[in-house]
Amino acid sequence: NAGVTQTPKFQVLKTGQSMTLQCAQDMNHNSMYWYRQDPGMGLRLIYYSASEGTTDKGEVPNGYNVSRLNKREFSLRLESAAPSQTSVYFCASSEARSSGVKLAKNIQYFGAGTRLSVL
């Protein structure tokens, strides 16, 4: 099993360029997430998707858009990259589903990350 796969691993952009970070999981998970990791700031949630066809803003959504293409794939797009978006980006997935009689399964599985530099 590959788990969570992110592409690319590294990327350098010029200010104003656009790009899409790809993420795919093969665990049949319902929820997927995009985080950015910056020194001294831990992980901050950018967007998440609780199920196919739904997306919601996280803590730091400005400057990003996402698409939950299908259950497996969740992409993150930077329309006009800025130096402040230089960061390491992590995609994650979890089994979590809508609450009800079943408990949410909150264990998250992470990809290896994408190191993005915006010059």
Next chain:
Amino acid sequence: AQSVTQPDIHITVSEGASLELRCNYSYGATPYLFWYVQSPGQGLQLLLKYFSGDTLVQGIKGFEAEFKRSQSSFNLRKPSVHWSDAAEYFCAVGPLRTNAGKSTFGDGTTLTVKP
């Protein structure tokens, strides 16, 4: 709103010494609690989790953590640290019921192991 505090940004221990990494959380109900480890250049890997039941939980790589409701803490421990344990450790809290497994992460504690 839920929050997680890891008071120690950086900890250095000698190989073979014991380790305790602190984590305090703020949440209005019984939370899910997690510890993740991140080795250099890698993604995060789950070490252990607490959902309910026994407040002392065992994880991988010889780690354990104890949930103390009265102190709102979930400290990570290991009796004898190995050089390969050098990494960054993240505590996270998630709600019991949610539309998605949104977790809130602490800022992390970097562990250095001296030979």
